[in-house]
Amino acid sequence: MSDQKPELDQEMPLVSHLTELRTRLLRCVAAIFLIFACLFYFAQKIYTLVSAPLRQYLPEGATMIATDVASPFLTPFKLTMVVALFLAMPVILHQVWGFIAPGLYKHEKRIAMPLLVSSILLFYAGMAFAYFLVFPLIFHFFASVTPEGVSMMTDISSYLDFVMTLFFAFGVAFEIPVAVVLLIWIGVVNVEYLKRIRPYVIIGCFVVGMILTPPDIFSQTLLAVPMWLLFEVGLLFGSMIRKRGDHPEDEAGDSSEPPQPPAPLS
Template identity: 65%
Template sequence: MNDASNDSGQPLIAHLLELRNRLLKAMAAISVVFLGLFYFSRELYTLVAKPLMQAMPEGTSMIATGVASPFLAPFKLTLYLSIFVAMPFILHQAWAFVAPGLYRHEKRLAIPLLGSSVLLFYAGAAFAYFVVFPLMFQFFTAIAPEGVAVTTDISSYLDFVLALFLAFGLAFELPIAIVLLVSTGATTVEKLASARAYVVVGCFVVGMLLTPPDIISQTLLALPMWFLFEVGLMAARLIRREKQKQQETPDP
């Protein structure tokens, strides 16, 4: 048994030191990934810009309006990509920091949620790149007024796609949000299921806001979100059943 009297004034300092160490490890992981990717920064930017360049009219190209843009745009992309790639390790460090203060049943729920949230975020970003971007940029370049050359600035393009990567990645976190809402008692599966019609309308509204104003792009985002909503409901039901079993089974 630990003697609490010997720990007077120490727990807070110990937690702060532990937090600092976890942050340093996370920053070190990002730095290692960044150093490994920076040599390929131009190729990485070309890869990210590929959906737009393929949709641009023949004879046009992207431009750099800023003096330092040819360097800063690939640098910024590489930095964000390093955080993106290192995210599993970053979340592991966050988990290692908070895990000692969690109950056993909370740990059993948190581990799959963390893993699922990373996979869903990656899936949302991949969906945006491979499905939405080609349709979106094809639409944007097709509606350009006659006589207007589509020559997008590389920095503006990067800011645009990074925002969309984040938006689609967060949109795909819908099952995690549902599980957390039900697990914390903020709502119930039955209430969410009864509001399914409103959720479907909301998915199409989100699709309208995040994609070009054409029915194909809106549907391509709305349908996956609706599917993920149903997945979240199923996951919440399973977790609720498991929790009920644990409550019915007395601890030895």
């Protein structure tokens, strides 16, 4: 029976939980600032790298501009902080795992740990997809539709806000397999239902692609098709697991104490 219950199946005081949570949050913050301290010296180069997809499509002789006095310093500073947060995600997830793992059954850990790891890998993959494939298409389109007599000279702060939004959007979009598996695992939906609504999902992928990309069918398809394929991947892995509660060890009646015999009749 010991394999059918959480490894640390004992009650902890609320103060102990809060103390552990504070400790793990402090470790996450420390990891972020440590990475930031190491990257701060390269802040200008990091911004140069991130702005490369736009700068290659600027008209000859045009450059990016800074309209605020402090933008040349604050914009690379903010970008470096965001990069430090992204790079610290493995540490953050490790702390999250350390906090929730003692309350999970062993079979739940076999599912939860791959989900945690795959979520960060998929988020990185979504950002890479945006940087190497989507950004060149978007900025080439914007440069090609610039009206005659207008010089395309983008503000560095506005550019950072734009690309950070797209990075986050594509990173979240690539979490579709994890979301599908979680929904199936906790019993919100089942594989048969998701298969029935597949046509609506495909339409939704193209709607999202239309919103996040320029108004041309090629770039919309470039986002919508991967989202649809990721949905199918989620269905594939979701069909391999049983929803939470189907395991005998998840039943409410399964406790570590043996059942008590009925009281004798008087």
